[in-house]
Amino acid sequence: MYKAIGKNIQRKEAWDKVTGKARYTDDLPETGILSARLLTSKYAHARILHIDISEALALNGVKSVLTGSDCPELFGPLVLDRPALARDVVRYAGEPVAMVVAKDEPTAEQAVRLIKVEYEQLPVILTPLQALADGAYLIHSKTNGYRKVSTDIYPEAGTNIASRYRMRKGDIKEAFDRCEFIVRQRFFLPPSDHLAMEVRTARAEISSEGTVLITTSSQSPYAVQNQISKAFLIPSGQIHVHVPFVGGGFGGKAPVTLEILAVLASRSVGGKAVRVTIPREQDMVSAPCRIGLEADIRIGANKEGIIQAMELTYFLDCGAYTDISPYMTKAIAVDCTGPYHVENLSCDALCVYTNHTYATSYRSFARESCTFCIERAMDMLARKCALDPLELRIKNAIRPGSLTPSQVLCTPSLTGDLTQCLNKVKLLSEWDGGNALTIKQDTVRAKGIACLWKTETPPTDAVSGALITFNPDGSVNLITGVVEMGSGGQTHLAQILAEKLRIDPKQVHVVMEVDTRAAPKHWKTVASMTEYMAGHAVVRASDDMIEQLRINGAQALGCPAEEIEVANGRVYSRKNPENFIAFKDIVHGYKAPDGSSIGEPVLGRGGFMLKGLTALDPQTGKGKTGPAWTLGAQVVEVEADLKTCTYRIISASTVMDVGRVINPESMRSMVAGGMSMGISMASREAFSYNSEGIPQAPNLRTYKLLHIGQEPDFRVSFVETPESESPYGVRSYSEHGIIGMAAALGNALSAAFGAEFTSLPLTPEKLWRVLSEENT
């Protein structure tokens, strides 16, 4: 019987958040703090000829004005290719060019408007294919001239290719020759944005003895510490990072960006505290966004519809700088086929520079993009084979004994049970074969299906840790480096701890804010790996604590430690449970009735380092990048008006193999949240650029998100095939609800309108354009 696992435990921070009491980075009232604002580039690609800061400097209240020449360092998590402020050249519209530090925000903003920059425009490259064309202008003159943090990044000199990954299995030529049906299709997905409710912000100050204190809205406090230490040659112990609640991250707050500017700003004013704030419009165009993607997909099947071969080329539009995009390219490569049994594979995934805003991780780390391409192509294949799209997927579902694209052998623990997900989603969505059904004149209903899968691509040496202390009342405090940004990870860790100690989860208090001087290092709060990595650390810390309680108990009760049980907030001998000692009386050592002290105070600690992961073989792609996979199947149902090319989404269903449902309601809502984000992204979101590469109307008046009241009927169900290496068998799941939504929507609309939609977003105008082109 579980005490905490599998229960609907309310989020630990729920009340603070719903009452508005939760405090975020820029909420903290403070006086005596300076403000910094940014001037950003108005061109997508230009040489900076001259910057005149004299008028800005002369404005009363301005403390300093910084430009690229004040900061020669380059930054990036994988390749050091990005300046904090543009030097000599700007590579995207919105790139920070100068920063003003002033007594307050209005003064800084006024001063920004007084800076004059003289540019000379350069050729603009807006798609990967333009960037790869013969003779294309090189966005970085020495693509392979930058320092690499990791060895598995492969920039190609003399091109705009920042990295490339190859997956090779079997013999595709021979396999395609025997195919009865072949689908070949090009796909196009534009960049879009994360749009967390909390705009990015950071502040920094430098103490008199040189400690750099950074408070930031970040998913990666330890990466902030590390990157700033390396770039500015400050010992990492001198860098103290503090992260309060984060108001949504979705991957967009994983990179280190404003923190660097905050440190530069503070340094320029003698270490005084400076907050860097950006308005929403700058958050959209200056801060990193979601990747764009172009893809060529070729799938061949025999006459039974069994896939024989895939030939895939993915071109990631990483924008002006790499940030984490090479690893998103790698991530696409390791999951390139979708969750299908494919013996013959050739895949090239390329990370390509363009003059778009640079990209970074976005919920599901690029799988939402590659899945659109693969799963749309699967539906095209189903039509060619005259098969129900769901049946085609069951026939080809990856299964124990299959090899993944990177040639990892599938087992139930590793990949779960996709077939069961498909069978279950068939019932959940009331699947009807994927054909359009006319319900009245010009109006049809149709459903579309897509499968999803995702493994992780963390550094092979990523770590996590947990500390546990006791309160005098016997309740425990859990301290980890996990950032709370809405994914409920902290609550799940509390459940794991409660289960280990056999206590009520209410007796677990979670320290929500992360302080790098107090909490043990946790790689980053990304990749849905909280339950796996920090979960392991919590399990180990609990074991450590239980061991200490046993020793105290054995001494206090006068029996061997092996006889001691720890449960329900008590320590007792298995042989005499009535004679127990409550936690409160033993966790800080035990005081015997005669006053003598027995045992020691109990402190739990646990560390965890990923094991068994490898880099990919550069020729074949063979290797294992993550501990396991999470698979699932999703269906979207639409009602379409064929005359006006409009539609509404009726329902959306997901069945996912999450290994173990440790908190049904929080997991359901997290998956539904992902589905909602996916529907929004697929149906309406894109950065629109003009031919000069200038973003058009990057603001929330024009860039619309799905909002309350527009949501379809969300149906979520789970399959439980435990992952043997994970705490309580739970798999990564919190990003995954998004992955198949664009594809399922695309498949539903393609069925409804009888046309193949191959790009996003699926706006009514887009549908109309495709349909009217088909008619002419």
Place this chain on the structure above:
Amino acid sequence: MIPFDFIYCRPDSLKEASDVYIQLRNEGKTAVYYAGGSEIITMCRSGSIRPDAVIDIKNIPECTVLKIDAQKLHIGAACTLNQIKESKFFPLLGLACGRIADHTNQCRISLGGNLCGTIIYRETSLPLMLSDADITLYGPEGQRTVPFLAVFNGRMQLKAGEFAVQVHIPDWALEARCAHIKRTANEKIDYPLVNVTALWKDGFMRAAFCGICSHPFRSGQIEAVLNDRSLSCDVRAEKVLGLLPEPPYGDVEGSGKYRAFILRNTLSSLLEDAENGKI
């Protein structure tokens, strides 16, 4: 954040408002009249305007009138869209007000601001163009009341320092047969790709448009076609596309061709509904 300081004036009368405008101008300062401020805030924030002063007209009694007398409805320019909608005095104008922005902003945006602002749609102008409305203006040269269409030509033609005080709508229009159709890119709350507003007088359909072109308009030629019963609804809708005062407007919300497609569909079904007695 508005990154600069500005002077805030709150006059109690029309004359005071105009006087303070003149005074500020004589001091070399720029001033804008203000009621709701939604557009002024946005533009100051983005840096596209930088007024030295705002003159708040909400405390001027004439600007907050909302009443019917002597065969006319009078609406003060500082009345909010939500007040107009909830008064139910002029249902067609209420429909227009109810589809501009969201409820929070409808409680802030004023009729005068929607008519005189820079956002190109000015959707409240459509019912006024169709209903033989008059408008009262006040400025350094005093007060004048003129037909709305005499000073509205896609946008308000105001003299320097002049501001809208009231609009006056004849009572026949308040109860007239009417239709309001607004089509957007995706959302209920958004700028119009196409807004078609119609009002019938003596069996004749009047129609005004915005979204389809870069400014709102009403056209005699188009109305002649719309009322030509010898043609089918589809043919009339198609012909209207050829009579637009300028090529269809296109931007990031929707291309001109797509707007034309929507206008044709919208007109065609509007005409059919009208002929089938559904309006």
